[in-house]
Amino acid sequence: MFSCTWLDISWSDEKQHVLAGKHSLKRRLRIWTLQCGVAQNMNELYDSVDPEVVLSLLVHKVILASLEQGVREGRLLLHDWLVILTVQYNEAHKLVHYKNRSSLTAQIDVAFSQCPELQPLPRLVFALFRNPLLLFHEEGVHPDYRIYLQCLFSALEPSSLHRAVYPVLTSYSTPDKLAYPRHSLSRAVLITSGSPIFFLDAFTALIVFYSSTADPTLPFPPPHDCLLWTEIHKLKQERCITPKLIFIRGGQDDATAFENYLIEEQDVDRSGITSVMGFVSFLEDITQSVLEYIKS
Incomplete structure (x- = not known):
């Protein structure tokens, strides 16, 4: 076992008694001492x-x-x-x-x-x-x-x-029903999953994508009282910066902003030559x- 010191800088809101009716923020430094086990071999190290x-x-x-x-x-x-x-x-x-x-x-x-x-x-x-x-x-x-x-x-x-480097791609069967919590960033997923709605969280951007094969009776954009919008509001509130929200209807709108995040396949240029490694x-x-x- 060994001990390590953990520094946690936090802010506290305290009222100043000298200036009535005013308050200021003070930085507090908290020091934690934690005990950590030492790995006995490489396998234990990898497991942690x-x-x-x-x-x-x-x-x-x-x-x-x-x-x-x-x-x-x-x-x-x-x-x-x-x-x-x-x-x-x-x-x-x-x-x-x-x-x-x-x-x-x-x-x-x-x-x-x-x-x-x-x-x-x-x-x-x-x-x-x-x-x-x-x-x-x-x-x-x-x-x-x-x-x-x-x-x-x-x-x-x-x-x-993690989200900024490898965005989270989820799918919905309807705006109110989650179909699958996480997909790989693959174009093939759009076909094989069978889901009509995809939601991509790339930290700085939130993209709602309706597949070109989605039922035309599905409301677009999704209604504000649905599960998908609840998730969007939750993510926006948690962010340190406001992500850009984009709605795309496959087959009608330019889907480049969404497709650029689907990185797992090889990209092929107009001449048919593979340009990027999958x-x-x-x-x-x-x-x-x-x-x-x-x-x-």
Whole structure:
């Protein structure tokens, strides 16, 4: 066991007796002492991982690297971090067997199938690569917008940062009935789920999307007294900034704002050439990098 000191800066509202009828805010510093257990091995360490906290630490490291050495260096750091984590995880679970450096037996597990706490990390890292924070200027990201994201992401607490990096996509069978609490950010979901209404929370934007195959009798936009609007109001009240609310009717309105968040498939340009790596290809690339790292 070990002790750590936790500093919590909070604000308290106190009345000043000297100036009648007025009050001011004072900052109070609270100090907590907590006892934490020490992991006995790597498996225990992995089991205690909080993926949202890891994401927050990664984002801060990547932002610093990008500011000091450029976006390319930030992307390399992120890629190498995931490769090394995957190598260490596979070795800890004895999935890699060495004969010599040029001869090894391995069934690389890039999905962290034996550790639920690590399983979100590849998808979060992939989403970071697809985020404007780490896209190059020639990919259409203005430097001022990147600076805005650096400031925003640096200030967000882990759960909010998670939504900003990998938005939450839910579906509704009607404005008053939730169909599924969370989908992957995949265009295929729009077809396979069978749901007519999708709600995407990207922290700075809230998007309500009606599928082009939705029953035309479903009210659009949804009525203000429905379950979906209740969720929208709740999220807006919880935010430190006011998110932009967008309603899109598939097949009639421009759906680009919504579709840009569906990042898991490969994007294909007008010539039919794949222009951006999808999630499956990303995992294949990490697998190859892990094998090269082990052999080196």
